[in-house]
Amino acid sequence: MDGRDRLRRYLEQRKELGESDLVLDGLSVEELLGVLGARRGAPRAAESMSGESQTRAAIPEGGGASRRASTGAPMPQRPAEQGSPQQPAHLPGTPISVGGPIAEAAAATFAAQYQTLDAIAAATLDCRLCGLYETAKHAVPGEGNPSAQFVCVGEAPGATEDETGRPFVGDAGQLLTKILAAIGFRREDVYICNVLKHRPPGNRRPAADEVVACKPYLLQQLALLRPKVILALGTSAAQTLLQTSTPIGKLRGQIHRFYGVPLVATYHPAALLRNPNWKRPAWEDVQLARRVFDNLAGNQ
Numbered sequence: 001m002d003g004r005d006r007l008r009r010y011l012e013q014r015k016e017l018g019e020s021d022l023v024l025d026g027l028s029v030e031e032l033l034g035v036l037g038a039r040r041g042a043p044r045a046a047e048s049m050s051g052e053s054q055t056r057a058a059i060p061e062g063g064g065a066s067r068r069a070s071t072g073a074p075m076p077q078r079p080a081e082q083g084s085p086q087q088p089a090h091l092p093g094t095p096i097s098v099g100g101p102i103a104e105a106a107a108a109t110f111a112a113q114y115q116t117l118d119a120i121a122a123a124t125l126d127c128r129l130c131g132l133y134e135t136a137k138h139a140v141p142g143e144g145n146p147s148a149q150f151v152c153v154g155e156a157p158g159a160t161e162d163e164t165g166r167p168f169v170g171d172a173g174q175l176l177t178k179i180l181a182a183i184g185f186r187r188e189d190v191y192i193c194n195v196l197k198h199r200p201p202g203n204r205r206p207a208a209d210e211v212v213a214c215k216p217y218l219l220q221q222l223a224l225l226r227p228k229v230i231l232a233l234g235t236s237a238a239q240t241l242l243q244t245s246t247p248i249g250k251l252r253g254q255i256h257r258f259y260g261v262p263l264v265a266t267y268h269p270a271a272l273l274r275n276p277n278w279k280r281p282a283w284e285d286v287q288l289a290r291r292v293f294d295n296l297a298g299n300q
């Protein structure tokens with residue numbers, strides 16, 4: 001693989017993660033990919049990129065031994081169709097705050113009628129609020145400790161999750177389990193779910209109307225759980241929750257607010273499997289989330 005191929009692969013990964021611009025040369029990812037496809041003349045950038053791809057092992061492997069600290073309701077109407085889910089980027093480095101108190105936000109939705117996590121899960125099994133149920137095999141409402149105060153939120157189920165009806169299984173799920181163990185949580189200590197409860201075909205990004213339709217379930221899950229912190233996994237989840245198009249690289253490392261709940265965004269475990277360079281920042285992010293959790297837990 002020559003430098004040009006490495007650069008293309010790198011850019012495709014960034015694009016896959018939802019990034020539309022790079023601090024590189026003023027070109028967007030799309031434009032640069034177009035240049036690479038149109039002419040074979042970007043060796044300097046490729047060489048530069050290959051030079052920065054030094055592997056940084058960060059997240060401990062193997063079950064987290066290195067952790068240092070503590071251990072049939074009426075269906076609502078389908079929402080109106082909306083446009084693109086793309087939102088404006090915010091000022092880089094500025095934490096984002098979305099929405100008012102989570103309990104009030106959830107109470108204003110149809111999902112407020114579901115007073116337990118099991119009731120929410122049951123409702124998603126028969127949900128027809130968007131078209132995703134038609135192509136998905138199973139609903140994936142979420143799972144975990146109903147008293148969890150640390151909640152992981154991804155964007156949507158993938159193929160394995162669709163097959164099993166469980167969130168974050170497969171290789172990425174196993175890595176998430178290790179990441180959680182590394183900050184002192186067993187998987188059963190936390191709650192894990194997605195914004196969308198059914199898989200979009202081909203793992204495409206959710207449409208805006210699908211997010212609008214499904215979001216009340218997440219709001220009600222969070223209203224019931226009342227977490228100390230949310231760990232948003234991946235570009236798509238972070239951008240959807242925070243209603244921004246800002247790349248994950250500029251969202252991570254900060255404490256945002258999602259309906260009043262502190263939210264730390266980081267790379268998706270599947271992205272970490274593809275690109276070990278992101279393990280170090282991801283490790284920093286999950287440690288930050290753990291500190292937020294510890295600080296808020298200690299203040300009660």
Ligand code: SF4
Pocket residue numbers: 124127128129130131132133139196197198199210213214
């Ligand atoms: S993705 Fe959400 S809103 Fe759409 S059908 Fe499934 S549960 Fe309902």
